[in-house]
Amino acid sequence: MTLMWQWISRALCFAALACVVACGPADDAAAPEASGRTAVVLQTDWYPQPEHGGFYHALLTGGYERAGLDVKIRPGANMTNIPQLVATGRVDFALGTSDNLLVAASRGIPLVGVFPHFQHDPQCIMAREGAGVDTLQSLDGKTVMMIPGLPYVRFLQRSLGIRLQLVPMDFSLTRFLSDPTFIQQCFVTSEPYYVSRQGIEPTVLRISDSGFDPYRLAYASAAFVASNPDVVSAFIRASRDGWERYLGGDVAAVHERLAELNPQQTPDFMAWTKRALVDYELVRGDAEAGEMLGRFRHDRLERQLAQLEALDMLDGPVALSDAFAVHLMPPELAQGFPDPLPVASAVETDGGDRTR
Amino acid sequence: MTGLGDRGRGWTGALKRHAAGWGVAGWPLLVGALITGSWYGGIVAFGIPEYQLPPPHRIVEAGLEEREVLLTGAMQTAQASLIGFLISVAGGLVLSILLASSRWAYQGIYPYVLLLKMTPIIVVAPIVILWAGQGLASITVITFLVCFFPIVANTTMGLRSADANLLDLFSVYKAKGWQQLLWLRAPGALPYLMTGLRVAAALTPIGALYGDTVAGMGSGADAGLGFVVLIFSAQFKVPALFAAAFAACVIGFLFVGFVNVFAWWVLHKWHDAYVAVD
CATH class of the missing domain: 3.40.190.10 (Periplasmic binding protein-like II)
Structure with missing residues (x-):
């Protein structure tokens, strides 16, 4: 059985490889x-x-x-x-x-x-009032929903000497609206509008203020x-x-x-x-x-x-x-x-x- | 599988044993070499850049470079997989026994088990996170939802397929319900349970990895493998992504391998499929 699994997975790997090879680079001109x-x-x-x-x-x-x-x-x-x-x-x-x-x-x-x-960059962090966040510095130790691995995530932590608990971005506002302590990334030009129409005034911190812009x-x-x-x-x-x-x-x-x-x-x-x-x-x-x-x-x-x-x-x-x-x-x-x-x-x- | 059971004597036996050894190790090695060869060949022949398909040695390099992140990630994911798997087994067994215990329970409950199964996990996951919060709890629940159905479906089927003559025999001897379950239905359902476990074991890492990507949490270096994949992907670390894929493969193999050994241990003494081999 294990051997069969090996074969199946190898076959799949090979199929994937063949796909990649088959769809080579397209015409540039x-x-x-x-x-x-x-x-x-x-x-x-x-x-x-x-x-x-x-x-x-x-x-x-x-x-x-x-x-x-x-x-x-x-x-x-x-x-x-x-x-x-x-x-x-x-x-x-x-x-x-x-x-x-x-x-x-x-x-x-x-x-x-x-x-x-x-x-x-319009990239921002927006926080509910219950999160107790008023500056980028005060994000230290908080749980923040943002895309992990992006340069600015690392920059914030290194340059400000803070540590964030990251949660993968789900590109929705559901949790922000339901949890009064929620913090997530946003565009200064977009999400704050939507959130404020739901009667919530978020704290919006621009990441460019950290010097990463x-x-x-x-x-x-x-x-x-x-x-x-x-x-x-x-x-x-x-x-x-x-x-x-x-x-x-x-x-x-x-x-x-x-x-x-x-x-x-x-x-x-x-x-x-x-x-x-x-x-x-x-x-x-x-x-x-x-x-x-x-x-x-x-x-x-x-x-x-x-x-x-x-x-x-x-x-x-x-x-x-x-x-x-x-x-x-x-x-x-x-x-x-x-x-x-x-x-x-x-x-x-x-x-x-x-x-x- | 090659004829491991055919234990001849003398030189023919030696030759056959040799051939069996070749079947276990030789063929996979040969195909592995072929795949690796065409991998390199394809990269050279089609000029495939590393960000599309990295050569194997770059994947090994990246795997070594990121070994700490990959190892902690794999451990976290293995942990979530294990917890999710064990809960599915426990929950699956209890539910199966309930479903097999009476006709009304089966007819009343099974449609809802199916409903749960048919709802795609991608839709359910955000709700799970709302209820169980970000982190291990949600990942475990997601893993559970992914791998509990095969266990329930197979085990219920097993419990319900006891031989009618044997059931008659049990009732002739006025066996109680629990005696019938323990001495007739349960042993007969074991092979079915093992099939369910195998399917679930292969699904478990998928559930845990997907759980990581939506319900994972970490600061980068202390997150599960799915979360690590998100990071590598955002940073265009393609060789490291492949290395993460292999790490996930290893977890899957360990799970399936463990279940296979367990199935052999439970069944080899009496079940035809195992007895015949020896």
Whole structure:
């Protein structure tokens, strides 16, 4: 019997192996459609919501179309393997954070940040009044529901010298609403609204206040960027324009569509989120500090890299000029980077065209 | 299985014993080597990157690197598995006896046992956590829910399938209900129980690992294996993920192996399936 189990498990292992081998990397060069536009997929990190507003704006008002792109926005909640999907060419662009991008790059997952749609991370910890929490420091020894293993979880514990009892994130508010001492991670632009409508005023602590403040960004695989520089460049410009207009108040079409796609998004909720995006300067950042919609600052990225290094989260060296498509951005969006590299060197780093 | 029972004499016997030894160790080793070979071959031939399929030696390296986390994780998961398994066995036995004891109990209760079984654990888990709280208690309950049904189903079936002639014999001798249960139904149900235990043993680590990923708790280094998997996954540590998968395999093998030994110990003296082999 034991022997049979061995055989079965071996057979299963082999089947899994065969699957992985069979679905090798997809075609990297994006194919132009009959319309002359290039079809690309943008995989988001959540259900459709105003935090993706600028991308939807570019999609719905023809921004991407005018840029020669036929963009499909694919929502993706609770997915942990998005970077792998991008690296293997199953999606072209995805949304994530700069810290995870750097960690992935250090582990040999060749990803390139192309457009930061958030200058600051909206990630927060929210606590019920019964939890006795008023600062990040006071989280010491508490049980907190958050995604284990993420860099900021480790950063909080190391930099503040605190210890958290972690509970895996279930991406719901059920327990928060039912337990008056509950603490969990949240987006400053989202959950507090919902919770306060249930008559609960949560304490909201921003993780960026700890000094760990990654960009939220769109990224692509190094191979895709290398073989489709025009597509990436067009995506950056059209996305930036979409966000500019969305923040500028042209929200009607976007919010109408978001409500269709995600019925949880009521007009009032979306207006609240949009206001939070502006009030917290999440998208545009602080102009006085040299931040700007869509801009990567080299010094900030260097600092993030040093923080990750100190947390032992990097497996190998990461060159910022390789990890961000600065050579394809409008010059004002890449601040403080060493002189733009010739495009060729970026191509060589990933072995060029991997199409089969 | 090869013919271990055929104990010939002389050189033919020696050859046969040799062949039997080869069957136990040789074939698995050969297939293992083939798999490892095609694993490396596939990586080289298709240029598969490590984040998709790490080569075996990287998995071993990662396993050694993360050995403390993996070991504490495996211990935690094994503990939750064991508690969940034992509770399922105890609960399963009691319920089976109840179900087999009378027709109305069976007809009245069994549909609800089925209902519990049919409700997917993914749906039940959040409710379990609401009731039992985060941590070992919830993980144990989830493990219990996953592996208790095969025990109940098989054991009940066994208890209810006593030979009608023997039942008649017992009633002719005016045996009481408990005597009938203890001396007729229970021994006859043992092989069924063992089948239930085997199925449950294979399911147990799945329940405990899933329990970890939803009801686990820890600060990273002191959590169960499922929780460790979440961490590795969030950090894109793919070779370590594979190592965690093998650690989970080991727990499964230990459980199934232990149940097999137990089944042999209980049944080998009298049950046909075992007696015939020797």
